[in-house]
Ligand code: ADP
């Protein structure tokens with residue numbers, strides 16, 4: 419059967435960067451499931467759906483057509499044919515995404531798309547998010563739970579935003595949002611952020627990116 423590498427963890431633990439690099443090294447597809455929740459949130463905001471109104475979100479969530487590319491050299495995401503890879507990283511979407519991701523109807527719709535992406539990945543897939551190992555791919559070949567201290571995670575995210583030229587006020591607001599989002603993602607009823615019983619815990623606080631990538635590649639090779 420094709421390989422499924424399921425990577426979960428809190429914000430800024432290195433999931434996207436590590437997963438993409440592991441997929442490139444092993445010739446596998448790559449899926450960023452957080453981008454799908456962000457794309458759904460972007461559509462809700464663009465269509466003036468109140469993201470804090472779970473019922474309104476549940477009713478509307480069947481409408482947008484979300485398509486994720488799984489190529490490691492340039493993962494793409496479109497909503498109704500529009501490339502949203504830039505706007506989904508902005509502060510408005512980041513502030514609203516946890517509320518949208520807590521709605522069960524949103525999750526069941528996106529989980530189906532995620533399993534569809536894995537089913538068509540010829541050689542296998544590295545997929546990252548919050549519930550890959552616990553809910554979406556319970557039979558994954560390898561499960562990894564990436565973590566890092568909150569200070570390390572916030573520092574990495576700030577450095578990344580600074581390198582993109584984002585202003586300091588926005589960086590501070592997004593750093594404050596990181597802790598709030600992790601708490602919301604961990605405490606929701608449906609598919610909370612959690613380490614699967616059979617996942618390998620990797621604390622990346624004191625590791626370089628290369629060390630983390632090597633660790634995951636070795637786990638897949640075993
Ligand atoms: P996540 O997908 O978990 O939110 P990212 O992959 O976006 O995390 O990583 C956040 C930032 O931290 C990126 O800029 C990445 O290059 C950096 N990073 C990730 N892992 C490490 C590490 N072990 N050491 C240093 N920086 C890292």
Ligand code: CDP
Nearest residue numbers: 429430451452453455515516519547548549
């Ligand atoms: O990149 P960052 O870690 O900041 O977040 P992300 O991976 O892009 O995910 C954005 C949000 O989507 C998370 O805060 C969760 O609320 C939600 N999410 C989820 O609920 N389940 C997933 N499998 C992936 C993301």
